[in-house]
Amino acid sequence: MSEFxxxxxTAMTIGSALIVVLHSNLxxxxxxxxxxxFGVAGFYVFLWADFLAGVQVLIYIGGIxxxxxxGIMLTNKISSxxxxxxxxxxxxxxxIVLGIFSILGWMILRTPWLLIVQQEPEQTVGKIGRLLMxxxxxPFEVASVLLLTALIGAAMLSRKxx
Amino acid sequence: xxxxxxxxxxxxxxxxxxxxxxxxxxxxxIAGVPIFLLMAVxxxxxxxxxxxxxxxxxxxxxxxxxxxxxxxxxxxxxQTVADxxxxxxxxxxxxxxxxxxxxxxxxxxxxxxxFIALAALPFNQNxxxxxLNIGVFYILAVGSISVIGIIMAGWSSNNKWSLYGxxxxxxxIVSYEIPVALSIVSVIMxxxxxxxxxxxxxxxxxxxxxxxxxxxxxxxxxxIAFFIFFISGVAEVNRTPxxxxxxxxxxxAGFHTEYSGMRWAFFFLSEYANMLIISGVAAVAFxxxxxxxxxxxxxxxxxxxxxxxxxxxxxxxxxxxxxxTFPRLRVDQLMNICWKVLLPLxxxxxxxxxxxxxxxx
Numbered sequence: 001m002s003e004f005x006x007x008x009x010t011a012m013t014i015g016s017a018l019i020v021v022l023h024s025n026l027x028x029x030x031x032x033x034x035x036x037x038f039g040v041a042g043f044y045v046f047l048w049a050d051f052l053a054g055v056q057v058l059i060y061i062g063g064i065x066x067x068x069x070x071g072i073m074l075t076n077k078i079s080s081x082x083x084x085x086x087x088x089x090x091x092x093x094x095x096i097v098l099g100i101f102s103i104l105g106w107m108i109l110r111t112p113w114l115l116i117v118q119q120e121p122e123q124t125v126g127k128i129g130r131l132l133m134x135x136x137x138x139p140f141e142v143a144s145v146l147l148l149t150a151l152i153g154a155a156m157l158s159r160k161x162x
Numbered sequence: 163x164x165x166x167x168x169x170x171x172x173x174x175x176x177x178x179x180x181x182x183x184x185x186x187x188x189x190x191x192i193a194g195v196p197i198f199l200l201m202a203v204x205x206x207x208x209x210x211x212x213x214x215x216x217x218x219x220x221x222x223x224x225x226x227x228x229x230x231x232x233x234x235x236x237x238x239x240x241q242t243v244a245d246x247x248x249x250x251x252x253x254x255x256x257x258x259x260x261x262x263x264x265x266x267x268x269x270x271x272x273x274x275x276x277f278i279a280l281a282a283l284p285f286n287q288n289x290x291x292x293x294l295n296i297g298v299f300y301i302l303a304v305g306s307i308s309v310i311g312i313i314m315a316g317w318s319s320n321n322k323w324s325l326y327g328x329x330x331x332x333x334x335i336v337s338y339e340i341p342v343a344l345s346i347v348s349v350i351m352x353x354x355x356x357x358x359x360x361x362x363x364x365x366x367x368x369x370x371x372x373x374x375x376x377x378x379x380x381x382x383x384x385x386i387a388f389f390i391f392f393i394s395g396v397a398e399v400n401r402t403p404x405x406x407x408x409x410x411x412x413x414x415a416g417f418h419t420e421y422s423g424m425r426w427a428f429f430f431l432s433e434y435a436n437m438l439i440i441s442g443v444a445a446v447a448f449x450x451x452x453x454x455x456x457x458x459x460x461x462x463x464x465x466x467x468x469x470x471x472x473x474x475x476x477x478x479x480x481x482x483x484x485x486x487t488f489p490r491l492r493v494d495q496l497m498n499i500c501w502k503v504l505l506p507l508x509x510x511x512x513x514x515x516x517x518x519x520x521x522x523x
Binding site for chain 2: 027031034050051054055057058061062063065066067069070073074123124125
């Protein structure tokens with residue numbers, strides 16, 4: 001069962017990711033991205049990272065993607081259904097993409113992956129919280145300062161000069 | 163809970179090997195049917211209640227049939243049944259210039275989100291589809307998907323009212339998610355768990371001598387957190403006074419202007435199901451879930467179910483009360499309340515709960 005679900009999810013994630021890139025309608029691309037992100041959340045569930053899966057859905061689908069959709073609707077002529085985008089420089093892009101793909105593939109195949117015993121953890125949330133507050137406190141704080149800077153910057157930019 | 167028990171029960175028949183896909187499918191379907199029925203019954207009852215409550219609040223009598231036939235039953239009891247039949251028989255109209263695919267998918271996405279969220283809501287000690295480790299968080303996360311359906315519906319309708327409604331809705335839900343999540347954080351700080359049953363079992367017993375040990379009464383900050391949660395919750399389900407995404411007097415019907423018949427009924431069903439979920443989470447997180455209001459009194463599973471449903475029903479009634487007594491907010495007022503009042507209050511609350519836990523409790 002879980003094997004079937006895994007392959008189904010893989011097909012769903014990769015298929016929708018292809019739609020994101022190849023569809024000519026920007027709105028459809030954004031909606032296909034929902035499916036991709038959902039598939040990634042599914043992979044987290046397979047890795048017993050339940051909290052991370054929830055975060056993935058809440059932040060990426062519930063937050064970022066909605067802002068993307070919002071941006072699409074605001075930047076184009078609001079009443080026109082035909083929001084399309086086209087791909088330029090396809091040959092150059094293909095070379096770069098193939099390069100990145102082969103480097104990533106080579107890396108994945110060459111890395112000696114650590115295999116742990118398949119065992120469901122009691123709970124993940126407490127452990128994540130403890131690690132964030134002790135071992136990874138500095139990266140955590142740096143990330144929050146970065147986000148705060150972005151927030152203030154966005155407020156500054158959107159403010160009307162008077 | 164229910165899924166695990168069903169799984170074990172079926173496996174004890176030894177017709178299937180343990181963990182076979184077919185068995186899993188059967189169990190999921192059996193567990194899913196009651197949720198669907200619950201959503202349908204909830205909408206039937208809530209629509210009738212809404213008609214009657216609005217009528218009484220406006221000094222009318224509401225639907226009042228006198229008998230069977232075309233009269234909608236005694237006291238109009240059959241009114242919602244008649245409404246449901248009407249919706250089933252209505253013509254399904256899809257505008258010619260609408261984006262057909264998305265127009266058809268959108269109601270289903272909006273319908274599916276409360277459906278999967280209900281799987282984590284405990285109705286009593288045992289009546290719960292799945293007790294997830296991240297229960298509350300799961301419901302909050304899944305709830306945020308419905309806005310994608312709303313945007314799809316608004317955009318694919320190819321109608322400016324729908325589009326404006328969808329955009330307002332997106333802005334509103336993304337904003338109000340933050341105070342909802344932050345007020346739940348102050349609950350989690352007290353309970354130390356995200357599991358729904360864990361949060362409920364924390365609220366066992368009494369506090370201050372007579373009061374039940376609900377998180378609402380735990381400390382002054384958690385008392386405020388309940389109101390932050392409930393106000394933001396009402397905003398998240400697009401109910402008046404926060405119903406600007408479908409404001410009738412400005413946007414015809416907002417994002418579902420172009421929908422009719424069964425497709426429109428899906429929006430309706432999910433609106434009432436969302437009310438049920440927000441009230442259910444409020445009852446679990448602040449009002450002791452299925453615990454009796456008098457600690458230790460009438461706490462058998464049957465009574466627990468009764469207490470939970472009464473708490474949820476009470477909160478739904480309050481939402482209806484809001485609807486028929488408050489005027490609608492403007493868009494800027496709505497955003498001001500969220501970002502300038504509820505959000506700072508919720509942040510202060512988290513700080514306060516932390517201090518309370520360190521120095522007072």
